[in-house]
Amino acid sequence: MLIPGMTLGLHRLSAPLPMWRGTVDANEWLVAARAVTEGGGRLVSLWATQRDARAFAVSAAYAVQDGLVWLDLPVASDKLSYPDLSSIFPAASRMQRASADLLGITAEGAKDERAWLNHGAWPADHFPLRRDASAPRPDREVVDYPFVAVQGDGVHEIPVGPVHAGIIEPGHFRFSVVGEKVLRLEQRLGYTHKGIEKRFTELAPLQAHRLAGRVSGDSTVAYAWAYCMALESAVQFDVPARAMWLRALMLERERIANHLGDLGALGNDAALAVGLAQFSRLREDWLRASRQVFGHRLMMDCVIPGGVACDMDRAAAHRMREHCDAIELEVQVLRKVYDEHAGLQDRFITTGYVKPPLAARLGLAGLAGRASSQAWDLRSDHPWPPYDQLDVNMATDRTGDVAARVTVRFDEVFESLRLIRAICLGLPAGVTCSEVRLVTDAASGAGWVEGWRGEVFVALELDSDARIVRCHCHDPSWHNWPLLEHAVIGNIVPDFPLINKSFNLSYSGHDL
């Protein structure tokens, strides 16, 4: 019984991770959501789809003990609404608002019905993911957004963005503060919404991995792998073993590259500039090594349908192991510097605190979740090849502050270095790619990968002409952005950049 107390006609998808799919009615939709939360499961993603002229559906993906369950609820074309999930899973709220913007399918009874991705640049009655959506009238003005106002003596607002002061992605933060203290933060995202999910339907399934690899540039391997896993599961294709190992190798390299960059930036945000100088040097060494072996510094387009577009000979594997040894020594030194620096620790400890019960309630995902006792990591929970042979040690912490997120990052760097060395030694022989044949039946598949930020999920549906009907990409940032609003409450404004960086959430992966 995948969802406690429910017998649903679920069928298992042919994918390396345990995933099931089934259809529910409106009543079962709510019963399932409650059963998942009571059973300790969590909502992974929520999205809507139009399959043909009259067939609309809303879908939810849940992580339960045994794996992932993807539930479809058909929605009547004359009503276009479904029971709200945000009262059970608060994280559903923004996803429901996005679905309303993109398809005009609304959550019945939801408290927050403000537009989320549509800032007014296209008409409110234009739903871009509808099958018959024509090009909207261009050049409309962006409309004002009704932020929640905080009132009281001495309360004032600080608007920040969408163009931020650093070299980062655009978004708007509205702080309500008294003196230096933050009373409330409200985010407005969607500025980088560039129509990715619509674009997917215009691309051939064997080409669309390139788009998936550009959902969020810092997670290109994770997204390309999740997309390819979804496609390969839809057409029931078995990936060559060597390709699976090389995909994992690149995923771990991506994890380390991001952690090195963020650890440096975290030092810098707490005024330890030498931390940035040292870590950014290590990151540059790391990216150059990736380019040498895989031909691209960020490893874009290296994961392709059917396998990987790169290979590594024995000499390169040996060099990579040696490089891991060298980086490990350097990071150990820098960890000591960070740990023993009183000024740095003073800024890190108790800052941006997310209590574990709140993290559980709102579904804090990935490394930030693990730093607040949310011990989920797909590589250990559902070890798929090659992780089934690598015995991944999950890094966790209970304190939930910036210091905890720094600790988890350090631990994950060391663990990923170990994994890379193990992969270099255990890499099986064989081909790195074989041809994926598309089928002529309508098919669907899913991909689920533990990226550096957290779990990345892709749901893919193909029609009988092997065209993409729907490709939904989910970033863990959907869950974590609302937690950042909570983490900053009661902190001083100058600590916001530090707290923000300790999460380092994606705008592009969220806005799509």
Add this chain to the structure above:
Amino acid sequence: MSWRIIRQIARNGIRTEAAPECSDALRVEVERIQHDLLDILGQALTIRQVDAGSCNGCELEIHALNNPYYNIEGLGIKFVASPRHADMLLVTGPVSRNMQIALRRTYDATPEPKLVVAVGDCGCDGGIFGESYASCGRVANVIPVDVAVPGCPPAPIEILRGILTAVRRCRPPV
């Protein structure tokens, strides 16, 4: 504590590499770039970076320009927090429709010489995202562009080359 930091700095020494020629692969002296900046702009070059809708890949490589290998501040080039302090906008795209106004306002707030360098395939021609209900495509569709640097994402050295090329183009006729 601080001896450990000092030892780490001393052991690593200076890692900065030679800067590239503006338009080809020849290497030139750092002093020449600094002289050019002074001759042409009469000051250090200040850049305001604007992400107008990119996937964040280009931002990662622009960040890398600040690492010790490229040491862009050592050349007299600095990223600043406001367009009002900037000589140049470094813009990544595609420009999303939701960022169109913000980008135009940023451009309007930038004083002369108001150089614009579009970074990445998406900034050059819309890239894989193209033009759609949500995307205006290339940066030049929204604001005037002086130099476009292709690549997905372009390597840091290519971005630096694009920046220097834009500065040289701005040299007033003798």
